[in-house]
Amino acid sequence: MKSKLKVTTKRKDSGEKKHSHLTISLIAVAVGLIFAFLLTILTGRSPFDLLTALVRSMTGFNLQNLGSFNIMYVLNWFLNAVPIIMTGLSVAFAYRTGLFNIGGEGQIIAGSTAAAAVALLVKLPPIIHPIACILAAAAAGALWGFLPGFLKAYRGINEVVICIMMNYCGMYACAWFTKVFLPIDPNTNDRTIAIMESAELKQVFSNSTSQFNWGFIVALLAVVLFWFVIEKTTFGYSLRATGFNKEAARFAGMKVERNITMSMMISGALTGIAGALLILGIYRYGRIFTSFDNFGFDGISVALVGGSTGIGVLLAGMLFGLFKAASGNLQLFNIPKEISELIQAIIIYLVAIQYAIVLLLDKISERKIKKKEIEEKPEGGNV
Amino acid sequence: MELLYQMFPLALMSAVPLILGALGGLYSERCGIVNIAVDGTMQIGAFVACCTIIFCERGGVPNTITPWLALLVAIISGMLFIAIHGVASIHFRADQTISGTALNVLAGGLTIYFCQILFDGKKQSDYYAMTSSFTRINVPILKDIPVIGPMFFQNAYITTYIAFFLVVLTWYLVYKTPFGLRLRSCGEYPQASASMGVNVVKTRWKGLLISGALSGLAGAVLIMTTSSYYYVGTVHGLGFVAIATLIFGQWNPWGCLFAGIFFGFAQTLGYFSSSIPMLMGLPVEFYSIFPYVITIIALILFSGRSMAPKASGEIYDAGKR
Numbered sequence: 275m276k277s278k279l280k281v282t283t284k285r286k287d288s289g290e291k292k293h294s295h296l297t298i299s300l301i302a303v304a305v306g307l308i309f310a311f312l313l314t315i316l317t318g319r320s321p322f323d324l325l326t327a328l329v330r331s332m333t334g335f336n337l338q339n340l341g342s343f344n345i346m347y348v349l350n351w352f353l354n355a356v357p358i359i360m361t362g363l364s365v366a367f368a369y370r371t372g373l374f375n376i377g378g379e380g381q382i383i384a385g386s387t388a389a390a391a392v393a394l395l396v397k398l399p400p401i402i403h404p405i406a407c408i409l410a411a412a413a414a415g416a417l418w419g420f421l422p423g424f425l426k427a428y429r430g431i432n433e434v435v436i437c438i439m440m441n442y443c444g445m446y447a448c449a450w451f452t453k454v455f456l457p458i459d460p461n462t463n464d465r466t467i468a469i470m471e472s473a474e475l476k477q478v479f480s481n482s483t484s485q486f487n488w489g490f491i492v493a494l495l496a497v498v499l500f501w502f503v504i505e506k507t508t509f510g511y512s513l514r515a516t517g518f519n520k521e522a523a524r525f526a527g528m529k530v531e532r533n534i535t536m537s538m539m540i541s542g543a544l545t546g547i548a549g550a551l552l553i554l555g556i557y558r559y560g561r562i563f564t565s566f567d568n569f570g571f572d573g574i575s576v577a578l579v580g581g582s583t584g585i586g587v588l589l590a591g592m593l594f595g596l597f598k599a600a601s602g603n604l605q606l607f608n609i610p611k612e613i614s615e616l617i618q619a620i621i622i623y624l625v626a627i628q629y630a631i632v633l634l635l636d637k638i639s640e641r642k643i644k645k646k647e648i649e650e651k652p653e654g655g656n657v
Numbered sequence: 658m659e660l661l662y663q664m665f666p667l668a669l670m671s672a673v674p675l676i677l678g679a680l681g682g683l684y685s686e687r688c689g690i691v692n693i694a695v696d697g698t699m700q701i702g703a704f705v706a707c708c709t710i711i712f713c714e715r716g717g718v719p720n721t722i723t724p725w726l727a728l729l730v731a732i733i734s735g736m737l738f739i740a741i742h743g744v745a746s747i748h749f750r751a752d753q754t755i756s757g758t759a760l761n762v763l764a765g766g767l768t769i770y771f772c773q774i775l776f777d778g779k780k781q782s783d784y785y786a787m788t789s790s791f792t793r794i795n796v797p798i799l800k801d802i803p804v805i806g807p808m809f810f811q812n813a814y815i816t817t818y819i820a821f822f823l824v825v826l827t828w829y830l831v832y833k834t835p836f837g838l839r840l841r842s843c844g845e846y847p848q849a850s851a852s853m854g855v856n857v858v859k860t861r862w863k864g865l866l867i868s869g870a871l872s873g874l875a876g877a878v879l880i881m882t883t884s885s886y887y888y889v890g891t892v893h894g895l896g897f898v899a900i901a902t903l904i905f906g907q908w909n910p911w912g913c914l915f916a917g918i919f920f921g922f923a924q925t926l927g928y929f930s931s932s933i934p935m936l937m938g939l940p941v942e943f944y945s946i947f948p949y950v951i952t953i954i955a956l957i958l959f960s961g962r963s964m965a966p967k968a969s970g971e972i973y974d975a976g977k978r
Contacts, residue, residue: 425956425960429960431956435956442897578755615766623741623763626752626756
């Protein structure tokens, strides 16, 4: 903080926040990518292959065979971005209230299971059916977010620990629920039978090989709603106030305990919906989870990089969706797809140590100013 | 009783990584740093130990040295890995939960990435012979003691006794030495300890490095006693159970020991439930979910008078009062 003050007094023109969140995010992403390229070189793989895989997932063009173009890759990019935009919004929503929702894994499993249950057991007309499934998933996710929020608000228990425990509770409880209450596919025994056709989210382009479906509308709606609720409503204002300073918010007459519980529940609901979109749009059957899919953890990176704003989460979700979509292409080029996880880890880490980045940036700009002063002085002296 | 004799060594076997991981968490939380990267560090430890054994086998290193070498390498790599967390949380004022999350993601990516580099594109490592790892031993004389003998001293791994020894050592270090007092004070009120001339930064580094060493060891012990290859599910969230053990043990080495054995026993009960008529009706998931539910209940019960270090997770700012 001190060095920041020192520099700002030197530079009289810029009194406001010097390094925006965008700068830090961009630096983090750049460093993550550079690291990935270095690692591919170090482990004897071609960095050009990595670039090709990324470009192909983004544009559909193959750099190594310029004539070929396949729109499927672009659609798959959007498809991969949808669930992590939802989980990113979820983490961001809790973060704005000063909560860290690391319970996304449990919430997404609860949401998936609830959506599958409604899709398998309840008969409803098309269009209404997927909406019912999504609402059920939101309710299940909210239920999974309720306990950490409630305990944080009324008993002061750290929500991180409860969230982590709830993740595993979710995995085992839902595996049990699925096995006992839902019709299991006798051929494989590790999933349910296909969901009813009326509950499926249909493909947007039915002639494409991509699974890209109408679920993206839900994600876009969620982004807009997120922005509206957080920035434009009294409720959102009191949530943000709770996040900034709990005691001040309480003093101003806001219901801090209710805010914390509600925020965690809404956050859980958003992640639950992500689970429903995956089941209704991609898998089309209920799953018995034996491990995490890491969508919840992806949400943490998306929210951090996106600065916990609606539009930021949308952009960051697109970015991480690209890494996810590229993993199939990477495997084609014999680069382990885990490299996208490594990029992600480095980005989270760099956002976590943004204090150091700010210090570094300050030093650089300080040097620039000094240089300028040295360059400017002789001129002034001559005149 | 026969069943109990069969179960107990298994329960101890699954308890040991939990106890070691919990001790690892204890050192870092006691010095004021939240370490949810225990899981990631365990993955690194397990992976490195596994690779060491495989390459020792290929290089013809004798079986008597290999397991110890693997433990040593795992400990060192655990310390190196957790140092990344240290740089962020001690020097760069990072949010320790976020930095820990980054490390967990990093560990999952790194281990499987290098699996595919080292073992021709496979998502798991090669197998190693069980003889290159620790083998079960019977302790002479002690094994003949009735009741306790078959429970603790037959069919046991030497790592179990190492873990017990480390529990005692930790208790002594943390509660009976000046180092332990400084460590605990840094976790309760770092500004106060700084005013008494304690170097908070140095103490936190020491605590965190010990934490990394123990977590790495936990991973190594886990893979060397329960498996013969590394894959993505080797650790399978056991690092988080270790954190649960730490919380259920109320940040105390003896508590960690008993909580660890308790959770280990609960897991083992799952394997044996089909042969115990009273427990046959319960689904398998019940035993897996048990430690997590118990931890939540424990947290609720203890919430009023939690023994958690007060400054744990707080950024140390020397200027703050």
